[in-house]
Amino acid sequence: MAVRQHKYLLDESEMPTRWYNVVPDLPTPPPPPLHPGTHQPVGPDDLAGLFPMELIAQEVSTERYIDIPDEVQDVYRLWRPSPLFRAHRLEQALGTPARIYYKYEGVSPAGSHKPNTAVPRVYYNAKAGVKKLTTETGAGQWGTALAFACSLFGLECEVWQVGGSYDAKPYRRTVIETFGGTVHRSPSRLTASGRAFPEGHSGSLGIAISEAVEVAAQSPEIKYALGSVLNHVLLHQTVIGEEALLQLAKAGEDGADLIIGCTGGGSNFGGLAFPFLREKLAGRMSPEIRAVEPASCPSLTRGEYRYDFGDTAGLTPLMKMHTLGHDFVPDPIHAGGLRYHGMAPLISHVYELGLMEAVSVEQTECFSAALQFARTEGIVPAPEPTHALAETIAEALRCKESGQEKVIVTALCGHGLLDLAAYDAYLRGQMVDSGLSDQDLARALAAVPVLG
Amino acid sequence: MAVRQHKYLLDESEMPTRWYNVVPDLPTPPPPPLHPGTHQPVGPDDLAGLFPMELIAQEVSTERYIDIPDEVQDVYRLWRPSPLFRAHRLEQALGTPARIYYKYEGVSPAGSHKPNTAVPRVYYNAKAGVKKLTTETGAGQWGTALAFACSLFGLECEVWQVGGSYDAKPYRRTVIETFGGTVHRSPSRLTASGRAFPEGHSGSLGIAISEAVEVAAQSPEIKYALGSVLNHVLLHQTVIGEEALLQLAKAGEDGADLIIGCTGGGSNFGGLAFPFLREKLAGRMSPEIRAVEPASCPSLTRGEYRYDFGDTAGLTPLMKMHTLGHDFVPDPIHAGGLRYHGMAPLISHVYELGLMEAVSVEQTECFSAALQFARTEGIVPAPEPTHALAETIAEALRCKESGQEKVIVTALCGHGLLDLAAYDAYLRGQMVDSGLSDQDLARALAAVPVLG
Known part of the structure; x- marks a missing residue:
């Protein structure tokens, strides 16, 4: 044959040494995100409670290419x-x-593809002195990726997993723990966002995100990492x-x-x-x-x-x-x-x-x-x-x-x-x-x- | 850095195009296998009920290298x-x-490494006109490998899985079925070897092998494939x-x-x-x-x-x-x-x-x-x-x-x-x-x- x-x-x-930003190549730029209270475009300071400044800069960047740090490439x-x-x-x-x-x-x-972004996210947070990252996970791939990346850079990782997935896929939790992370069933009793739902509720990504964001907002040493969606x-x-x-x-x-x-x-x-x-x-x-x-x-x-x-x-x-x-x-x-x-x-x-x-x-x-x-x-x-x-x-x-x-x-x-x-x-x-x-x-x- | x-x-x-046979390079050859009844060295005919002739030839080969068929390489x-x-x-x-x-x-x-041998085994059996392969599996890696290989060459695959593993790892069965195989809990009621043990017995590789061998011996269109051990x-x-x-x-x-x-x-x-x-x-x-x-x-x-x-x-x-x-x-x-x-x-x-x-x-x-x-x-x-x-x-x-x-x-x-x-x-x-x-x-x- x-x-x-x-x-x-x-x-x-x-291996590529730069990430590609499609924004400057588009005929018009995407509309900006708005502050949930004022409905005005958010500035870097509005996001500083959640993300380190280097990631905020990438979020709004109009540069076509951004270098991948050596530590991330490694x-x-x-x-x-x-x-x-x-x-x-x-x-x-x-x-x-x-x-x-x-x-x-x-x-x-x-x-999955998730470590491609988990690794640089943890790297930039570690560089900014952050000690712990919180996040949501549904099927569990994002939580696994973030726990893995945190283990390499010495950060704590706390994951809120959508209740239905947490119950149906116990081994996802095991993998996250194998990489050193902690997993909570969402909605949890640990946050006001979680307590707004009855115990045992099957949850959603939206609820799990609320919980992780709420905890990250409590300390400058804790930040949040979203698994998708953002630029x-x-x-x-x-x-x-x-x-x-x-x-x-x-x-x-x-x-x-x-x-x-x-x-x-x-x-x-x-x-x-x-x-x-x-x-x-x-x-x-x-x-x-x-x-x-x-x-x-x-x-x-x-x-x-x-x-x-x-x-x-x-x-x-x-x-x-x-x-x-x-x-x-x-x-x-x-x-x-x-x-x-x-x-x-x-x-x-x-x-x-x-x-x-x-x-x-x-x-x-x-x-x-x-x-x-x-x-x-x-x-x-x-x-x-x-x-x-x-x-x-x-x-x-x-x-x-x-x-x-x-x-x-x-x-x-x-x-x-x-x-x-x-x-x-x-x-x-x-x-x-x-x-x-x-x-x-x-x-x-x-x-x-x-x-x- | x-x-x-x-x-x-x-x-x-x-990729290597030949398998290496260590036998001719050893200072003395390994002792031959013996017939379970006569205790005399087994000849090719003694094994023909279980394996196709090309695999029996490999089992006793003293050639240093054996070519990997193109279909297997593919x-x-x-x-x-x-x-x-x-x-x-x-x-x-x-x-x-x-x-x-x-x-x-x-x-x-x-x-796992198991498909390295599952693929040639199924290939040689398919070439010899065999329609179904039986086997044992413990943790499940061998059963998965054989089911995968059978799916590629159009053979049926019937797997006896050690009872304890079958109970503890339900998803192994799912993977084997995803590749088109059939899985039985061993000891099963389908064979005399299995019926010698009480229903629900946790089984062993030895028992599962007996069951698969027993079924393979029932028809010239069915052969058996052992996951390890043999030359x-x-x-x-x-x-x-x-x-x-x-x-x-x-x-x-x-x-x-x-x-x-x-x-x-x-x-x-x-x-x-x-x-x-x-x-x-x-x-x-x-x-x-x-x-x-x-x-x-x-x-x-x-x-x-x-x-x-x-x-x-x-x-x-x-x-x-x-x-x-x-x-x-x-x-x-x-x-x-x-x-x-x-x-x-x-x-x-x-x-x-x-x-x-x-x-x-x-x-x-x-x-x-x-x-x-x-x-x-x-x-x-x-x-x-x-x-x-x-x-x-x-x-x-x-x-x-x-x-x-x-x-x-x-x-x-x-x-x-x-x-x-x-x-x-x-x-x-x-x-x-x-x-x-x-x-x-x-x-x-x-x-x-x-x-x-």
């Missing part, structure tokens, strides 16, 4: 550059003329797309026709897509860029583009984003990492500019795709990127119809070895789909403040 | 070559002058050591001073160690080679070198090996993959020849090492290789005392993401050590047939 190359690797010396090299795979065996099973590539972030210590988080994730561009060239491709990623808060998607968007805006490549979201939490395809809070209690700044309403609690689908009411302001803005598209998909279709993927490519995907895989497979089958040899690049942002309850439910026929009714959506949006 | 390279990668084109390339890491961060934490390298097999679809299994695993030799040279090392691997049946250890042993026997390198086994299942350090059965029911050929007795049931330690009563005949022979050494270690020391490793290198190790890590750390600390700059290469044969119950027990202080009393050992050895 012909020799097929499955992986395109980069040497550690080829940690990145524990798993980066991550591999780009050509999915020969999946293509063969589908009988498609499309060429499918997937950028795999499951090789990281947390098993600087997406910035750090651009190492994914920068590497993928280099690897695609090694694979002999002169570009990509379609970039597909799942979207929850948007960091994995932005991380892969933004460097390709730069190439598109510069006219060097013309890929379609497509976000895939769960049908039960469709912020881009069915939410409204409005100013809304990032959390349930209204403690965060107001951000202009596609939102389903800050007190919207999505159905408990298995892709816990996609159950967020809003979309990153930067991705929302790019979407409004018409530079990308979005689709939604039901979870049973996702797990059907996941099984086909596992049985051909050998990797058990996390529930989140199964959304991207479902759309990738659907597109590859459309290519089979049309005969188009599209080059598709998809983000496989993590493995599913800590999410096997989801596979178990699917294999036993116990997984159900749950869309979002117009009534529920209207009710949730009614709670969003009317602004700008 | 200075730029440190953490990973030594090989391009897919540098699957290997899904994850191979696997990375060799330099443990800079662990070394720094220990303050050791030793240079520690670990060869990481957790990047495979099963999360051809160790042969397939030598890709590990061959790659490590190339990678060590890329790291600028002109050799290794010490090779450390954990031993259960011996396949991971042999896979890393045998290519280094070849270099040692040829005088090109002079590494010490050290096996590490659990104190509760110490076949090399406390077993006897005798002919014994590979399974509990006495269905397999008799093999000359270090054994604790074929009906010995080790304490239920967390490293399920190391709970086997015997040691690979080839490793037993190498040990008898004085070409390697062995030590044993208690499991709490292993998990203490595992936590230190996870918090510095970012990888959560499987319980089995924590034994090798504990010895690696102990040796690195001895180097700190002596000032020796030893080059240590250790086998990190899998990740522990499906073994988190073990970490949970350790973190909550609920893990206990359990040695092996002289009385229990004597009782188990009394059941071994007196032969040769």
